[in-house]
Structures are given as C-alpha cells and as structure tokens.
Amino acid sequence: MTFFHFFNCAALTFGPHAIYYKATPLSEYDTFNTCIKAAIVYLTTTFLKLVCLATFVQVSEHDTGFDLPQELLKGLIGFLDVAGLYYALTQVSHRSISQTHKFQAVALGWAFADAVLHRLAPLWVGAKGLEFTWEYLLQGVEANAHLVFTVSLAALGSLMWLRKNKPSALVPVIYASAAVVASMPSVVSYLRKGLAWDFEKVVSFELSASIVMAFVSWRLFSACQRPSQ
Amino acid sequence: MRGWWRQQVMGQAVVVMVVMVMSMVVADAAAVVDVYRMIQYDLRGAPMGSRRAALNHHATSGFDVAGADLSRAVVILPVLEVNISSLNEFVQNKGLLGGLLLLLPQRSHESGGGEGDDSDENVGKVLVELEQWLVHNTFQYPVYFAYEDDYVKSVLQEVSANDAAGRPATATTGGYKLVVSVSEAKKIATPTLTNIQGWLPGLRAEGDNSMLPTIAIVASYDTFGAAPALATGSDSNGSGVAMLLELARLFSRLYANPNTRGPYNLLFGLTSGGPYNYNGTQNWLRNFDQRLRESMEYALCLNSVGSSSDHMWLHVSKPPENAFIKQILSEFENVAEGLDLTVELKHKKINISNSRVAWEHEQFSRQRITAATLSQLEEASELLQQTGGIADSRRAVNETVMMRKIKLVAESLARRIYGQQGTQVEVFAAGTNLALSPAYVRSWLDLLGRTPRVAPFLGKNAPIITALHKELAQYTKDASLQHETLDSTFVFYDNTKAQLNVYQVASVTFDFIVALAVGSYLIILFVVLFITTKVKFLAVRNLLRGPIIPLTIDCFFNHTNPFCFS
Numbered sequence: 150m151t152f153f154h155f156f157n158c159a160a161l162t163f164g165p166h167a168i169y170y171k172a173t174p175l176s177e178y179d180t181f182n183t184c185i186k187a188a189i190v191y192l193t194t195t196f197l198k199l200v201c202l203a204t205f206v207q208v209s210e211h212d213t214g215f216d217l218p219q220e221l222l223k224g225l226i227g228f229l230d231v232a233g234l235y236y237a238l239t240q241v242s243h244r245s246i247s248q249t250h251k252f253q254a255v256a257l258g259w260a261f262a263d264a265v266l267h268r269l270a271p272l273w274v275g276a277k278g279l280e281f282t283w284e285y286l287l288q289g290v291e292a293n294a295h296l297v298f299t300v301s302l303a304a305l306g307s308l309m310w311l312r313k314n315k316p317s318a319l320v321p322v323i324y325a326s327a328a329v330v331a332s333m334p335s336v337v338s339y340l341r342k343g344l345a346w347d348f349e350k351v352v353s354f355e356l357s358a359s360i361v362m363a364f365v366s367w368r369l370f371s372a373c374q375r376p377s378q
Numbered sequence: 379m380r381g382w383w384r385q386q387v388m389g390q391a392v393v394v395m396v397v398m399v400m401s402m403v404v405a406d407a408a409a410v411v412d413v414y415r416m417i418q419y420d421l422r423g424a425p426m427g428s429r430r431a432a433l434n435h436h437a438t439s440g441f442d443v444a445g446a447d448l449s450r451a452v453v454i455l456p457v458l459e460v461n462i463s464s465l466n467e468f469v470q471n472k473g474l475l476g477g478l479l480l481l482l483p484q485r486s487h488e489s490g491g492g493e494g495d496d497s498d499e500n501v502g503k504v505l506v507e508l509e510q511w512l513v514h515n516t517f518q519y520p521v522y523f524a525y526e527d528d529y530v531k532s533v534l535q536e537v538s539a540n541d542a543a544g545r546p547a548t549a550t551t552g553g554y555k556l557v558v559s560v561s562e563a564k565k566i567a568t569p570t571l572t573n574i575q576g577w578l579p580g581l582r583a584e585g586d587n588s589m590l591p592t593i594a595i596v597a598s599y600d601t602f603g604a605a606p607a608l609a610t611g612s613d614s615n616g617s618g619v620a621m622l623l624e625l626a627r628l629f630s631r632l633y634a635n636p637n638t639r640g641p642y643n644l645l646f647g648l649t650s651g652g653p654y655n656y657n658g659t660q661n662w663l664r665n666f667d668q669r670l671r672e673s674m675e676y677a678l679c680l681n682s683v684g685s686s687s688d689h690m691w692l693h694v695s696k697p698p699e700n701a702f703i704k705q706i707l708s709e710f711e712n713v714a715e716g717l718d719l720t721v722e723l724k725h726k727k728i729n730i731s732n733s734r735v736a737w738e739h740e741q742f743s744r745q746r747i748t749a750a751t752l753s754q755l756e757e758a759s760e761l762l763q764q765t766g767g768i769a770d771s772r773r774a775v776n777e778t779v780m781m782r783k784i785k786l787v788a789e790s791l792a793r794r795i796y797g798q799q800g801t802q803v804e805v806f807a808a809g810t811n812l813a814l815s816p817a818y819v820r821s822w823l824d825l826l827g828r829t830p831r832v833a834p835f836l837g838k839n840a841p842i843i844t845a846l847h848k849e850l851a852q853y854t855k856d857a858s859l860q861h862e863t864l865d866s867t868f869v870f871y872d873n874t875k876a877q878l879n880v881y882q883v884a885s886v887t888f889d890f891i892v893a894l895a896v897g898s899y900l901i902i903l904f905v906v907l908f909i910t911t912k913v914k915f916l917a918v919r920n921l922l923r924g925p926i927i928p929l930t931i932d933c934f935f936n937h938t939n940p941f942c943f944s
Binding site for chain 1: 555557879881882883884886888889892893896897899900903904905907908911
C-alpha cells in the first residue's frame with residue numbers, strides 16, 4: 150500500500166495549489182499564464198540562489214550546529230527570493246487582471262514551483278518505499294504553510310511596489326511584515342539546526358506563523374484597499 | 379476546443395507518469411541486517427534443509443500468537459529459547475510458515491583460551507542439538523540465521539510486545555516486514571573437493587636402491603553445518619589442520635639438513651570431503667600409484683584434537699592384537715606419560731557393505747594401508763555429525779593442551795623415524811630451534827576459526843585453499859593440489875549469505891484514514907475558498923445567513939445569479 154501513501158502525500162502537498170486555483174476567481178480570469186510565468190521566474194531565482202550559495206557559503210564538516218555567519222549569509226542570499234518576487238510582480242507583463250488576482254496568481258505559481266522542486270523528488274523516492282515515516286505527511290503540511298507564506302509575501306510585495314497610494318502610517322508596518330516573512334526560511338533553519346527541534350515542532354511553528362502572517366497581511370491589504378474602493 | 383485538447387494531452391501524460399511510477403521499485407529500509415541462509419542440499423535425491431531463499435513477510439515472535447497467520451509470517455526465535463521438541467512437532471505436522479529467523483547470541487571476538495564458562499558450554503550444547511535437528515529435516519520455507527545485535531533485539535522486543543497486546547503484524551495492521559530479495563537457489567553443478575599434499579623425502583642410505591617407507595600425516599580441513607557461511611569448525615577440524623601444519627614445519631626443519639634427515643618419507647595430506655564419508659580421501663588414495671601404496675608404512679589421521687581434555691583415543695580398524703598396532707600404541711603411550719596425557723586404543727571393525735565411513739583411517743584401511751586416527755572423540759560420529767558447524771567456535775579450542783598434544787605426536791613420530799623407540803630422548807625441546815611454536819598454531823587456529831570451509835561452496839580457488847597450499851609449499855616439496863568432484867550422493871544449492879531489509883510498515887487502515895483526512899481537508903479548503911471569494915462577501919453574508927449553502931451551490935452551477943461574483 151505504498152503507492153497509496155505516495156498519492157496521499159502528493160495530494161496533501163500539491164492539492165491545495167490546484168484547489169486554490171479552481172476555487173477562487175483565479176480560474177475565472179484565466180490567470181494560468183501568470184502562474185506559469187511566476188514559476189519560470191522562481192526557477193531562475195532558485196538557480197541564481199544556488200550559484201550564490203555554491204560560491205559564497207562554506208560547507209562545514211559537522212552539519213549539526215548553527216554557524217551564525219554562514220546562516221546570515223544564507224539568509225541574505227534568501228532575500229534573492231524577494232527580488233525574484235519583485236521581478237515577477239512588476240516586470241513581467243500580465244494581462245490586465247486586478248491587483249488582488251495578480252498577486253495571488255504570482256504567489257500560486259511561485260509556491261507550486263517551489264513545492265515541485267523541493268518536495269516532489271523526495272516524495273517520489275521516499276514515500277513509495279515500504280518503510281513508513283511521518284516525514285512525507287509533515288512535508289505536505291509544510292508545503293501548505295509555504296503556500297500561505299508565499300501568498301502573504303506576494304500580497305505585501307504588491308502593496309509595496311504596485312500600489313501607489315498607501316496610508317503612510319501603515320508603510321513601516323508593511324515593510325516590517327515583509328521583512329519578517331522573507332526571513333522565515335532563516336528562522337526555520339535556525340530552529341531546526343540551532344535548537345534541534347523535531348520536524349513536527351518545526352512544521353507546527355511554520356503553520357502557526359504562516360496563519361499569523363497571512364492574517365496580518367490580509368488586514369494590511371484590506372486597509373490599503375479601502376481608499377481605492 | 380483547445381482547452382479540451384490540452385486536457386487530453388495532460389490526461390495521457392498523467393497516465394504515462396502513473397505507469398512509470400508503478401513500475402519503479404524502491405528499496406529503502408530502516409535497517410539492513412546480514413543474514414546467513416540455512417543449507418539446502420539433497421541427500422541421495424531426498425531434499426533436505428531449507429528449500430526457499432526469498433523472504434517477504436511480516437515478523438512475528440512465536441508460534442502461538444493469537445490471530446497471526448503463520449503462513450504469511452516470519453517467526454523470529456532466539457536460538458537459546460528454541461524448544462526443539464515443539465518445533466519438531468510443528469514441522470512433522472507439516473505446518474506452513476512464511477519463514478524462520480534464528481538469532482544467534484552476539485559473538486565475542488576474543489580468540490580461544492579454552493576457559494569458556496558454563497554459559498558458553500550451555501550455548502554450545504543447545505547449538506549442537508539445534509544444528510543436528512535442522513540439518514536432518516526439510517523445510518519448505520526460508521530459514522535464516524542472524525547475530526543478535528542491539529537493533530535486532532529491539533525489533534524483536536517490539537514485535538513481542540505487539541503480539542502480546544493482541545496486535546500481531548499482518549497486512550492490515552502494520553508492523554515490521556522482513557524482506558530478503560534474492561533469487562531462488564540453484565544447484566552447484568560441479569562441487570569440487572580439493573586435496574592438498576606435500577612431500578618431505580627421506581634420506582636413502584648409501585647403496586640402497588629400494589623405496590623408502592612413507593609415513594602419511596593426514597587431516598581433513600573442510601566443514602559442514604546448518605549455515606554454510608558460518609561453519610568455521612575450529613575444533614572439527616581446524617585443530618587437526620593446525621597440528622598438521624606445525625608438524626610439517628617442525629619436520630621440515632629436521633629434514634632440511636641431510637645430516638638429520640630421517641630414513642622415512644613424510645607425506646602430508648590436507649583432504650577435503652570429510653563430512654561426506656571422507657570422499658576426498660577416497661579419491662586421493664585411488665590416485666596413489668602402486669609403489670607408493672606398497673611403501674606406505676602407516677598413515678596417521680588427525681581429527682578434533684583441540685579440546686581441553688587430556689585423554690586421547692587412537693582409533694584403529696586392525697585388531698588390537700596386531701603387532702604393528704601395538705608398536706604404534708606403545709610409542710604414543712611412552713611419550714604421553716611424560717606429557718600428562720593418556721592415549722587409549724579403540725577398535726572399530728570396518729563394514730565394507732556399509733557406505734558410512736566414520737573415521738578417515740577407514741578409507742586407508744579399505745585400500746589395505748595401515749592407518750589410525752588420533753582424536754579426543756571417543757565415539758564414531760554419524761553422518762553429518764561433529765562436522766564443525768556454528769556450535770564449534772574458536773573458544774572451544776584450548777591451545778595450551780593442544781601444544782602438548784602436538785608434542786605428543788611429534789615426539790612419537792620422531793622416535794619411530796630415528797629408531798629411538800623406548801628411549802626418552804626429546805627431539806623438539808623448548809628453547810631450541812626445533813621448539814614448538816604456540817604463536818604459529820594460534821595464528822592458524824585464528825584464521826581457520828574465521829573461515830567457513832564448506833567444500834562445495836569453496837570452489838577451486840578459494841583463498842583458504844591457496845593459503846594452505848602456499849604454507850605446505852613452504853615446508854614441503856612438490857606441494858600440489860588435486861581437484862575432484864564430490865560424488866553425487868550429495869547435491870548442494872548455492873545462496874549462503876544475504877541481506878535482510880527490515881521495514882516498518884503502516885497498516886492499510888492507516889493509509890485509508892490518512893486518505894480520508896487529506897480528502898476532507900482538501901474539500902473543506904475548497905469550500906472555504908469558494909465561499910470567501912465567489913460569493914459576494916459582506917452584504918450577502920449578513921443578510922442571508924440562512925441560505926448560504928444553497929446559494930453557494932447555486933453560484934457554483936449558475937453564474938448568472940446576481941448574488942455571485944462573475
């Protein structure tokens with residue numbers, strides 16, 4: 150029954166993306182091309198990140214332990230993600246779709262590409278084996294959390310770069326939240342390596358943090374939306 | 379139209395991917411354990427031993443577990459807890475079993491000192507009995523041996539706990555699954571027996587053209603056991619081989635110098651096929667030419683000389699009243715007194731019509747060559763008994779006593795060769811360059827105690843055969859190998875070692891529950907997203923708290939409803 154397990158985990162990991170697309174108006178407005186373009190931008194960004202990581206980050210012999218300078222460097226390189234999102238949101242030409250849908254489509258394409266690249270191969274190799282571990286189910290939950298993170302980041306990003314008129318009081322809040330969401334990967338890796346948390350704890354932290362940040366960005370977004378409405 | 383075509387292509391791509399996925403097999407176990415397969419052989423056409431090799435079943439801890447389907451389970455039994463009579467009953471009733479995994483106590487890596495404590499002896503006895511029972515029965519399922527390390531112990535504990543709590547491992551309840559993926563065993567087409575021999579030619583007196591008499595010293599070096607990969611036979615007959623090599627070393631020293639070369643030829647023979655009625659010895663003797671046969675004064679066979687007991691037996695087939703036999707015995711007795719050993723004569727008549735050859739000297743006697751076997755064993759063993767199986771460990775061999783026994787044989791032979799019977803001369807005195815070397819004997823005992831030597835699985839070029847050949851070549855002249863095929867009474871099948879993969883599998887119910895959970899999560903997600911985005915938000919929700927569900931469903935199907943976003 151191991152293919153069963155594989156299909157379960159694959160559904161948990163990739164299902165939400167498809168459902169997000171189908172259930173929200175994204176499918177109505179045929180934003181599929183936007184998603185594809187965002188996925189391509191993600192691929193390029195990841196490639197650039199890998200090149201930077203390979204060039205600048207040293208591989209340590211003992212991979213437990215949290216080497217602060219190296220992790221800071223990795224976090225910095227992680228900010229390339231933000232740059233990629235910026236490029237996807239602003240530079241790539243989209244058909245005329247509203248602001249709300251644009252950032253959602255970009256986020257969807259971005260998160261889907263991330264899920265496929267990072268989680269499909271381990272899932273294929275691991276979940277099909279006879280051995281059972283909780284790892285792949287937890288990975289699926291993590292993919293869900295990552296989707297929420299990406300949507301929040303894209304929302305904040307669109308607020309920062311696409312919207313011209315923002316209530317000035319909220320601007321620092323926007324930038325602060327964006328910084329928090331963008332540094333999430335470093336925080337997670339610190340938890341996993343520096344504090345040696347179990348995978349379950351890390352995933353539950355990610356889930357709760359993603360919900361919190363999503364709520365924050367939703368409030369910010371609707372707050373900024375009111376003037377134009 | 380284009381959308382439909384795109385869907386078709388995607389559908390086909392999905393099907394192709396699914397087929398590819400299904401055809402890939404992944405092996406990624408939690409742990410891999412080395413296991414040693416039980417022997418599979420045919421004796422005169424009757425199938426014996428374990429007849430299957432591949433294993434793929436759930437693990438269970440005993441035969442009486444309620445609710446377990448034994449024909450689809452592998453029973454894990456520590457060897458010390460095996461109840462042979464109940465196991466025998468199970469087998470005699472032709473009980474079906476998925477497989478049997480026997481756990482041997484963790485082996486210690488100390489070399490023998492001979493002072494094994496009582497628990498060692500106990501283990502040895504249990505193993506001997508178990509091996510004998512296993513070897514003489516047929517099992518239609520795979521039987522494997524493994525050493526009990528911490529991981530295996532923890533697996534067994536968990537399995538026992540689950541079984542005791544009434545949750546045996548089956549396909550629907552999950553648990554541990556043991557998988558050995560090997561192909562079924564094939565017959566070994568030409569099992570080879572390799573005999574190794576070496577000469578130390580004696581010194582002929584001036585003007586004497588007749589053939590010198592020859593004394594042969596023979597030991598069989600191969601073993602047989604319930605698990606061929608573990609049959610290292612330290613006492614049977616590693617001790618005999620080590621004694622023979624030490625004798626070869628000592629006499630080569632004496633014979634190196636023509637002044638001390640004796641008037642006897644010495645023939646050293648390491649024979650194979652011991653457990654199979656000394657088949658190799660028989661072939662070796664058949665190849666002797668007539669002159670050699672006539673010149674052979676007598677042959678001394680060494681069999682199991684390594685225990686701590688100082689009582690030795692000289693087994694003969696000629697009647698004890700025979701003058702020559704009396705001579706040989708008295709030579710041994712004279713030397714034995716000074717070494718605190720006793721040698722006693724034991725006579726066993728040969729029954730020509732019986733194909734069972736219990737001692738090696740009987741093969742010589744059948745060829746009309748006087749021979750005797752020196753052994754610490756009192757009784758002749760039955761077929762495939764005392765053949766150096768798992769129970770015969772290095773710790774069973776006592777080197778200190780063995781050195782005295784080697785001295786016994788060496789001095790007796792020397793007195794015969796140099797005509798010093800009756801005197802008390804000590805040829806191989808300590809402190810001289812003819813002294814016995816305990817280190818040499820120990821190193822050979824260690825090597826033999828680590829090397830499984832079941833002849834059909836050794837082939838012609840096994841490292842141990844090459845090593846023995848080189849060693850004899852160092853001390854003797856004309857060291858040669860002779861390859862023979864084992865006679866067809868015994869047929870062996872290969873596959874002696876394998877790797878066991880231990881998987882922890884979840885039950886089918888668990889997979890169903892997870893599928894249900896994931897499915898409901900996705901459905902809820904869909905509904906939530908649908909409601910929050912496709913149904914007009916604030917106003918509708920506040921006013922129409924009632925018919926929100928029918929409205930949702932209506933929006934899903936009918937987009938012209940003014941209350942829905944288009």
